[in-house]
Amino acid sequence: MRWLMRGSELAGGAASSGYASCHGSFGELLQGVLPERGAFLVTLPIELRARARFLLRDYAAGLRVQPESSWKSLRLAEALLRRYELPLRGELTLESEIPRGKGLASSTADLVATYRAITSFHRLPQETQVLEALLREIEPSDGVMHESVVAYQHREARLLERLGAVPALALVAVDEGGEVETLEHNRREPEYSHSEVQEFGVLLARLRDAFRAGDLAPIGAVATRSAEINQRLLPKRLLGTMMGIATAVGALGVAAAHSGTCLAILIDALGDDAGDRIQAASDRLTALGLEPRTIATLRSRASAEAAYV
Numbered sequence: 001m002r003w004l005m006r007g008s009e010l011a012g013g014a015a016s017s018g019y020a021s022c023h024g025s026f027g028e029l030l031q032g033v034l035p036e037r038g039a040f041l042v043t044l045p046i047e048l049r050a051r052a053r054f055l056l057r058d059y060a061a062g063l064r065v066q067p068e069s070s071w072k073s074l075r076l077a078e079a080l081l082r083r084y085e086l087p088l089r090g091e092l093t094l095e096s097e098i099p100r101g102k103g104l105a106s107s108t109a110d111l112v113a114t115y116r117a118i119t120s121f122h123r124l125p126q127e128t129q130v131l132e133a134l135l136r137e138i139e140p141s142d143g144v145m146h147e148s149v150v151a152y153q154h155r156e157a158r159l160l161e162r163l164g165a166v167p168a169l170a171l172v173a174v175d176e177g178g179e180v181e182t183l184e185h186n187r188r189e190p191e192y193s194h195s196e197v198q199e200f201g202v203l204l205a206r207l208r209d210a211f212r213a214g215d216l217a218p219i220g221a222v223a224t225r226s227a228e229i230n231q232r233l234l235p236k237r238l239l240g241t242m243m244g245i246a247t248a249v250g251a252l253g254v255a256a257a258h259s260g261t262c263l264a265i266l267i268d269a270l271g272d273d274a275g276d277r278i279q280a281a282s283d284r285l286t287a288l289g290l291e292p293r294t295i296a297t298l299r300s301r302a303s304a305e306a307a308y309v
Contacts, residue, residue, distance in 0.1 A: 017054060017055040018053070018054040018116075018120035020051070020117040021050060022050050022112035022144055023045050023046060023047065023048065023109065024105045024106060025043045025045055025046060025104065025143075025144050026171055026295060027104065027262060028226065029255060030204060031230060031259075032190070032197070034197070034200055034201055035201060037160065039155050040154070040200075041151070042151050042204070042207060043105075043142060043146070044223075045297060046296065046298055047295065047299065050095070050098055050109035050110045050113045051095045052092060052093070054117040055091040063078060063081070065092045072139065074092065076114050079137065083130070084122070086122060090118075090121075092114060094110055099175070101178075101260070103180060103258065104257060104260060108145075115131050133157075135157040136156065141154055143159065147166070147298065149162075149165070150163060165211075166298045168270050168297060169267065169269050169297045170295075171255065172251075173265075173292065173294070174264075175262050176236060191233075199229070203222045206222055210222070217252060223254065223255040224254045226256070227254055242264075245265060248284070250273075250277055
């Protein structure tokens with residue numbers, strides 16, 4: 001079906017635009033392989049966003065993207081417009097607060113924001129299944145199209161299950177430096193032992209129970225254990241240091257960007273002494289010559305009630 005194009009309503013060189021955003025994820029609460037389900041991750045949505053604007057001028061020809069390095073978003077835009085038999089015209093501009101190559105879902109957030117901006121402009125239905133089908137043709141994708149915490153099959157761009165609303169956490173984060181390219185990293189098959197694969201199932205079940213109960217302690221414990229298991233795949237030299245500081249300041253644990261370069265100490269943002277814990281963690285990291293940054297988890301509108309598929 002050919003959808004009505006908003007650009008056709010314009011006259012005299014006027015322009016209209018579609019605007020959208022998508023949050024990132026601070027690495028993962030859990031990442032591994034499940035028996036019979038394969039590779040998966042559990043998102044940790046954060047208040048850092050990618051933003052996309054799709055602009056169509058009635059005199060413009062062709063499809064362009066800025067910055068030009070955003071070829072993945074250009075590829076998604078082309079596929080989306082072709083899907084609905086729309087002309088390959090428009091100007092797509094991307095901006096992001098999410099650092100690149102750090103394991104914070106910057107690439108997937110760009111793609112989701114692009115999809116939302118174009119569908120908004122052309123008044124197309126926003127369907128998660130369509131978005132995921134487009135993502136599958138580009139790269140492994142985080143589950144950041146969902147506002148809740150989800151278990152997600154990132155290599156298949158497919159939802160595994162919804163765990164619950166995003167917990168109110170403060171993440172005292174550090175970046176070890178460098179960048180990790182998503183496509184290159186995911187070409188390597190993770191090598192987990194049989195016992196580790198079984199443990200991932202146990203850890204996911206523990207997260208499921210924790211979200212149902214609203215209990216933050218096991219969430220922090222699972223995140224820390226996941227970072228430990230994955231240490232040999234993409235080592236974080238500061239993991240031991242971060243775990244020690246987390247224990248010293250009474251934090252919940254440590255989260256890792258399993259396919260990136262960042263680590264964060266997890267602190268209950270609603271606790272009476274949250275400010276003191278955040279400051280103590282930051283001070284200890286600064287004393288080591290590091291540059292900590294505090295990031296908030298996403299202020300989600302999603303329901304706390306888990307739903308399974």
